[in-house]
Amino acid sequence: MxxxxxxxxxxxxxxxxxxxxxxxxxxxxxxxxxxxxxxxxxxxxxxxxxxxxxxxxxxxxxxRIREPYKKANRSMHPDDTVIDVCGRKIGGGSFQVIAGPCSIETKEQITEVAEDVKRSGAAFLRGGAFKPRTSPYAFQGLHEQGLDLLLEAKKATGLPVVTEIMSAEHLPLFDDVDIIQVGARNMQNFELLKVLGKIDKPILLKRGLANTLDELLMSAEYIMAGGNEKVILCERGIRTFETSYRNTLDISAIPMLKKKTHLPVIVDPSHAAGIRFMVEPLAMAAIASGADGLMIEVHNNPEKALCDGAQSLTPEMFDHLMKKVDKAADFFHSLG
Amino acid sequence: MxxxxxxxxxxxxxxxxxxxxxxxxxxxxxxxxxxxxxxxxxxxxxxxxxxxxxxxxxxxxxxRIREPYKKANRSMHPDDTVIDVCGRKIGGGSFQVIAGPCSIETKEQITEVAEDVKRSGAAFLRGGAFKPRTSPYAFQGLHEQGLDLLLEAKKATGLPVVTEIMSAEHLPLFDDVDIIQVGARNMQNFELLKVLGKIDKPILLKRGLANTLDELLMSAEYIMAGGNEKVILCERGIRTFETSYRNTLDISAIPMLKKKTHLPVIVDPSHAAGIRFMVEPLAMAAIASGADGLMIEVHNNPEKALCDGAQSLTPEMFDHLMKKVDKAADFFHSLG
Amino acid sequence: MxxxxxxxxxxxxxxxxxxxxxxxxxxxxxxxxxxxxxxxxxxxxxxxxxxxxxxxxxxxxxxRIREPYKKANRSMHPDDTVIDVCGRKIGGGSFQVIAGPCSIETKEQITEVAEDVKRSGAAFLRGGAFKPRTSPYAFQGLHEQGLDLLLEAKKATGLPVVTEIMSAEHLPLFDDVDIIQVGARNMQNFELLKVLGKIDKPILLKRGLANTLDELLMSAEYIMAGGNEKVILCERGIRTFETSYRNTLDISAIPMLKKKTHLPVIVDPSHAAGIRFMVEPLAMAAIASGADGLMIEVHNNPEKALCDGAQSLTPEMFDHLMKKVDKAADFFHSLG
Amino acid sequence: MxxxxxxxxxxxxxxxxxxxxxxxxxxxxxxxxxxxxxxxxxxxxxxxxxxxxxxxxxxxxxxRIREPYKKANRSMHPDDTVIDVCGRKIGGGSFQVIAGPCSIETKEQITEVAEDVKRSGAAFLRGGAFKPRTSPYAFQGLHEQGLDLLLEAKKATGLPVVTEIMSAEHLPLFDDVDIIQVGARNMQNFELLKVLGKIDKPILLKRGLANTLDELLMSAEYIMAGGNEKVILCERGIRTFETSYRNTLDISAIPMLKKKTHLPVIVDPSHAAGIRFMVEPLAMAAIASGADGLMIEVHNNPEKALCDGAQSLTPEMFDHLMKKVDKAADFFHSLG
The missing domain is CATH 3.30.70.1140 (Phospho-2-dehydro-3-deoxyheptonate aldolase; domain 1)
Structure with missing residues (x-):
């Protein structure tokens, strides 16, 4: 300094x-x-x-000459961190896809989508039970009941599950969740991060809409400083002046994060775009830029979705996408 | 629509x-x-x-043709909301100053600053016990003990107090706090907002660094929809590409918020600037643009402050500023 | 409307x-x-x-219900525009690489780089003679002499050339230039655009640092309204709050522009990143997202470059990159 | 460094x-x-x-430890630069108002507005003859004929005039113009800046929508490095994520520019807001923050204005505003 x-x-x-x-x-x-x-x-x-x-x-x-984060810093830990979740590896050259609906709505919906995305090759099932919505009048998620439905879908398909936490008070409900997601709006909810630093479960930490990479890494550091080093970073679009899409996917963040940190980095093209037709090109760009995985929204009936239908793929579209994802991941793996 | x-x-x-x-x-x-x-x-x-x-x-x-917020919408409630806190009115033509240190550090510090700012004319004492810090290695506040010291300073001076909450779990500690602050990073911590909507205490809601005015009003709507209509909005600078100051004070937000909503709007020039010499011109601009109050950081020894010393005024500087604030508030009040 | x-x-x-x-x-x-x-x-x-x-x-x-641009609008012109420059097609499924130094410095430099990039498979040579520099004390380019050297390199290698114009007054010097570039800072230099609308030569129009896609298309419309419909759009990074890289490559712009317009869209990863190691992953992402080409900075001695050396590749690095670019372009072409 | x-x-x-x-x-x-x-x-x-x-x-x-601008740097020139235009001083404690329509439309319009704004106390008349419009299909200004009408209005009222140049080629037409304006979109049109550096006439340099203060000062440096040290800076709003107003007035720029440079700094609240009712509060904020002047759009019939009518004041509104401007300028002058 x-x-x-x-x-x-x-x-x-x-x-x-x-x-x-x-x-x-x-x-x-x-x-x-x-x-x-x-x-x-x-x-x-x-x-x-x-x-x-x-x-x-x-x-x-x-x-400042050196970055203020230590445990997340690649200079302190040159090898990629690999996080093993139920035998599925995230980071270090593996490529994983997390898929599912924005919100868990009914037993049929989540189980049907779970079976569909499993068949297409997704490694993890996502689904929100606690939904951060801009409006208090919008659907807020099924809460505890939603988590139960998600765990039923997990049992039915064997897919490990990823779901968002919005308050440390809800943590006891997340015992059987495989990866706990911290949403963009909570990236600097430091009280929540501290609590998650004391558990032994992978945390998927989404970048805030207007947070720098260094701030994202400092939030990861909050979790790691508490003892939980299983942090997966997720780029999901930032807020800029451009209004043609919901957010602007910061693709440059992928190679830069891989340089700054040893933690795995995945991309959520669905939230970044907010529009269905952009999910595929952004997913391909994410793979090409070196991401360790993708998080994709899939709904069995997007037009009836209670949340984010405009960006959700149908199971057929997702199946089509996964064929390309697999080929692209192989291609870039072999390209080196 | x-x-x-x-x-x-x-x-x-x-x-x-x-x-x-x-x-x-x-x-x-x-x-x-x-x-x-x-x-x-x-x-x-x-x-x-x-x-x-x-x-x-x-x-x-x-x-969309009409805004999605209702209770916060001026079209539904043409008159200014006036919030009375211990006999001090916020909104509707009154002008109030909240002052104090970023963090509560010791009994001497908070009491001394409280007496100083009271003498200079501040109507409320601020001081943080729970501090949202980017780094887990930075001072995080004195927590419960800090609140105790703040309440002692309240007792010693009679000044009502404003302090930030970071988790709904801490709410029982805030019983004797007069105004509860929600910080910029928690503006969309919806679980926290819902809890604050169920209490009967004024909430000072700070705008997030990258949140639009409509999002700020939707967050106010979360609190109001729960039944608590005592919301005070606070502009404290937004994140832009400019790096000469910590944030960019969005002065245009003041007249636009006053048009969109009946809620009071205050300005925090200290956090917006992050640099001491800018506090005065920004405070003057806030008064001139129609703000209902100011929130100013004051520390009895900024060079030893555990947090945000660079933007804190000494009690002498604050006294000097308050003389100008009073004159400017009177001037613009008479100008109409 | x-x-x-x-x-x-x-x-x-x-x-x-x-x-x-x-x-x-x-x-x-x-x-x-x-x-x-x-x-x-x-x-x-x-x-x-x-x-x-x-x-x-x-x-x-x-x-507004419909976009204000007409000639650039895909709804008026569903097929991709293909621009043929000396037999090299840009747009409509072809993929082209433009490469060369930021600035033309000496005859040896530009000719050596031209031969190198040709050998590696570049279709066009770039090099700046008029350089828009933030500082008046920085190297401003060799001007007329630089254009002469560029044309010598064109003669020596047969590569068509791309170079930037900064003022309509210089247009007579650009007679033998194959593609005229309008830089990001001049994207809304409307007087220049109008002049370029009256000539019969392809224009490479770079997006301004803080311009929306619709503004970019309106600037294209300025050129097209004058009669010159040979416009190539170029995404080169936008200005955001992130400071880890010079600009933020807006990869989402590629699929969205391809939807909005029939004009070809290329990507300049060198300027977007400003850092050498990021050029390859961003180039791959551009191909994956559907871009029609790339513009890459190459210098035979980046450490001595008079401009933008930090982002320039050596000819060896560029050769290595081109092998991957060719494979990736083929891969995504066959993926469909 | x-x-x-x-x-x-x-x-x-x-x-x-x-x-x-x-x-x-x-x-x-x-x-x-x-x-x-x-x-x-x-x-x-x-x-x-x-x-x-x-x-x-x-x-x-x-x-970098020191700023890269020299002639514009206050550390090299501690006293305020005062620019005298026809006996009206800009900078150094004087406060001046420039007013007039966005575009010059007819002889009656510009002369009528000139007389109106003079009567209300404006020191300078503004009016655009060359208009930078996003759309090629929008009114582009009356060009040479517009300048003639502006100069007639100058003759009729004695008000010195300010008008925008869009190309160095038009410079011969600006001989009788008192202050030449460089618009936000041309702030980094370096070829134009270089030409303006060689003349002896005050230049009003507007900040670009996404340019930092240091870039604004480097553009001023371009003009000053050529020998013309009469540069007036103008803050007119920057581009952010907020969509409630056209641009976000960066009020923090005023005290920071006054610290960084000795050049005068004025504010254009009309363009910053894009909405009529915000002009007054932003003008007041500009005075309060220490600006050296204002630039205000006034039109005798805003609903028929060919450009920017939504933000134009009627002469009656302007007269009302000027009474407040005068009082506020006096108030802050006496406040010190």
Whole structure:
């Protein structure tokens, strides 16, 4: 970390700052230039916040040299993390598809979709029981009853299940869930992240609509710092000025996250697009850019879906897509 | 709500859609044009989600005519909502200042700051006990002990207090808090909003970093739909491409929110800027644009602050600012 | 186009508006609802600007039903436009790669790179003679001399050339250039677009950093309205809040543009990323999402490049990339 | 400027880089830490582009310490620049209002508006003859004839005039124009900026919709580097995700620009909002935040305006606004 001092900074105050930094265990490296006087901090700066330094009267600005995340950092852990869920590996060269409806609606719906997506090759079943909806007047999910239906579909098909948690209070209901999802709007619900850091279950952490990659990794770090290192990251589109689609899929995030971290990274093209016809090209782009998996919305009757029907594929469309997904994953695997 | 049908849409499917909409209680108004065929929906469309319609195969797009929020909508409630907290009115022409440190750190700190800001004319004391921090390694607040210290400062000064809640589980600790704050990162923590909708206490709802005004109002609607209509909105800067300041204060939000809703709207220039010298000009701009109040960070020793020191004013600076705030509020009040 | 009237709009003024619209040749379709009263405009609304209607005192808002671009609109021209440049087809299923240095620096540099990229399979040579640089103190390009060197490299290799124009005054120098590029910063330099609309030469139009797809298509429409229908669109990254890369490649733009327009769409992963290691995954994603081609920066000595060296590939890296590009283009072509 | 070296960077290559930097006239300051090895550059780094350094194989990243603009930098020129136009001072404590229609339409229109705004206290008349319109089918301005009408209105009223240039070729027509405006879309039309740097006439430079403050200052630097130091900056709203208004007025830009530069800064609330009722609160906010002036759109018949009627004030509204503007400017001047 580099501290840029103000021109004409009070010398006594500069000395006080230096003393305090030394007392905190840092070595200092000083540099006087025509442009500026600098203090370089040598030591573990992940526990220092830039703002604390900027509050000091003699400090003009601060430049961080190393990222503030540690456990999620690839430089600390060069090999890919591989998460094994019921024998299905996520990360490290495996490619997995999670599929299912946005919301769990009825026993028939979730079981039928589960059987369909299994037949087409999905490795995991998704389905929401607790639904974060912008409007309080929209369908909010079946809650506990929805989780029960999801677990029945799991039993019927053998597919491990992924579903979203919206409050730490609901955690006891998630005992038989295989992967717990944290939605985009909760990516910085730190109280929830802390609770999930203390359990032994994979967490699928979705990037917030306006969160940087470093913030996503800091949220992963919240979970990992608690002891749970099974974190799967998910890019699902960010918010920009463009209005032709619901969100803008940040495909550049895939290679950059793979460089910054050892954690697996998957892509949700359904939420990113919000429009059915875009799911396939975005899924292909995700595979091509190096993602470790996909999360796809599938509904047996999208026109009657209680949530997100516009982006849901029918089982037939999904089957068609999976044939291409398999070929593309093989192609890029062999391309290296 | 206007439904735009696809060119060459299957006629039978269009008839099915129309039947379903009629069954849901809507009157339909049909229009055939060279550009497109349209269906206008007449009735309460706040309970319909555009996505449900877009999922239909014959629908090309949907345009909403009326906003989906009702209780927060000024068209349903033309007069300003005025919230009375311990005799201090927020909204409807009154102007109030909330001030205090980002984090509660020690008994001396919070009590000293409380006395200082009271002397300068602040109407409310703020201070965080639960702190949402990007890094798990940063100071997370004093939690329960912090709330105790805040309530002691309240007792010592008589100032009503505002503090942030991060989880519904902590609600029992907030009994003597006068205004409960929902932070920007929790603006769409819908489970928390639902819980706050069932209590009888004013809620200060901060706009999320990348949330539209309509989303902010939908989050207010979550609280109001539960029965708690005492919601105060707070603009605190949005995330843009500009990096010279922490966030970009969206000053246009003030007049637009005042048009859309009857709820009071205040501004937090400290978080918007992240830099001390900008607090005054942004506070003045907030008053000038019609805000109902300000929330300002004040610390008795910003250089030692455990959080956000860079944007905190010293009590002396705050006193200086308050003299200007009072004059400016009077000036704009008399200007009309 | 749908005009939403204000509640309690003055009836006489509404009648005046209706008369004026009828006089302009529109048929009107009226709708009275509990939500709002609407006027639907039937006719060619591409010549009406929403703002003109919004200026009217009785109008609350306006919703456009059809896009305002015509010549660029796929609904008017369902087949892909194929642009033939010296026998190389762009669009309609062909896949082409444009490669070369950011700036033309010396005769040796541009000729050497031209030979290298030709050998690896590039179909076009790129190189900038007029460089739009943020700083006036940065290298601005070799101008006329640079164009001469580019044309020498064209002669030496037979590769058709692509280069950027920054002012209509320079057009006479571009006689032997095969494709004229309009850079992102000039996407809405309408005076330049109008001049380019009157020539008979393909134009490579780059999307501006903060321009919507509809604005990009309106800029294409400027050129096409002048008579020049040979427009190639180029996605090169947009500006967002993310700072890990220079720009955010908007991969969703590819399938959406292919739906909105018949014009070819290529991708520039080099400028989008600004970092060398990301060029390959982004290039693969572009192919996977359906792009018609790529534009890649190659420099024989990136560390000495006068511009954008950080994102330039060496000829060896480019050769390696082209082997993958060819395979991926074939793979996705056969996948359908 | 700080160069962060890669871990395990090749030592010979590092030595080569150091030699090259020394040859370019820089003094180097080296720092070896546990986090990273750094090279500090001491000397004038405004002529070095970060990308050139990042292209080097041994460089991981680069952090700039000082801004790359010089002539526009307040640190080089602590006093406010005051630009005198026909005896009206812009900058340095004076407050000026520029008013008039978006487009010049007829002799009657521009003269009538000129007389109206003069009577209400505007110091300058604005009016567009060359109009940058998103659509080629929209009214493009009266061009040369429009400038003639503007100059007639100048003669009739004595008001100095401000009007936009869209191409350097049109410059000869601007001889009698008092301030030449560069629009937001041309902020990085560097060829135009260079031409304007060689004339002796004030330039009103509008910030681009997605340009940072540093980019705005670099564009000012283009003009100033050519010798023309009479640059007036104008904030007119930026592009964000919010859709309730056309653009988001970046009010924070005012105090930050005043800190970064000595140039005058004015605000255009009309374009920022795009909606009439927001012009007044945004104008007040601009004054309160420290702006040196305002640019306001006024039309004698907004409902018939050929451009931007929705945001134009009538002369009566403008007169009403100016009474408040005068009072507010006086109030904040006396507040200090």
């Amino acid at each position: 580099i501290i840029i001092l103000k021109r004409n900074a009070n010398k006594e105050k500069v000395e006080n700052l230096k003393t305090e930094l030394v007392n905190q265990g840092f070595k200092l490296h000083l540099s006087e230039g025509t442009e500026a006087s600098l203090i370089g901090l040598i030591g573990d700066t992940s526990r220092i916040h830039e703002d604390w330094l900027k509050a000091n009267d003699v400090v003009e600005d601060v430049r | 206007i439904i735009i049908l696809k060119r060459n849409a299957n006629k039978e499917k269009v008839e099915n859609l129309k039947t379903e909409l009629v069954n849901q209680g809507f009157k339909l108004h049909l229009s055939e044009g060279t550009e497109a065929s349209l269906i206008g929906l007449i009735g309460d469309t706040s309970r319909i989600h555009e996505d449900w319609l877009k999922a239909n195969d014959v629908v090309e797009d949907v345009r | 749908i005009i939403i009237l204000k509640r309690n709009a003055n009836k006489e003024k509404v009648e005046n508006l209706k008369t004026e619209l009828v006089n302009q040749g529109f048929k009107l379709h009226l709708s009275e609802g509990t939500e709002a009263s609407l006027i639907g405009l039937i006719g060619d609304t591409s010549r009406i600007h929403e703002d003109w209607l919004k200026a009217n005192d009785v109008v609350e808002d306006v919703r | 700080i160069i962060i070296l890669k871990r395990n960077a090749n030592k010979e290559k590092v030595e080569n880089l150091k030699t090259e930097l020394v040859n370019q006239g820089f003094k180097l300051h080296l720092s070896e830490g546990t986090e990273a090895s750094l090279i500090g550059l001491i000397g004038d780094t405004s002529r070095i582009h970060e990308d050139w350094l990042k292209a080097n194989d041994v460089v991981e990243d680069v952090r």
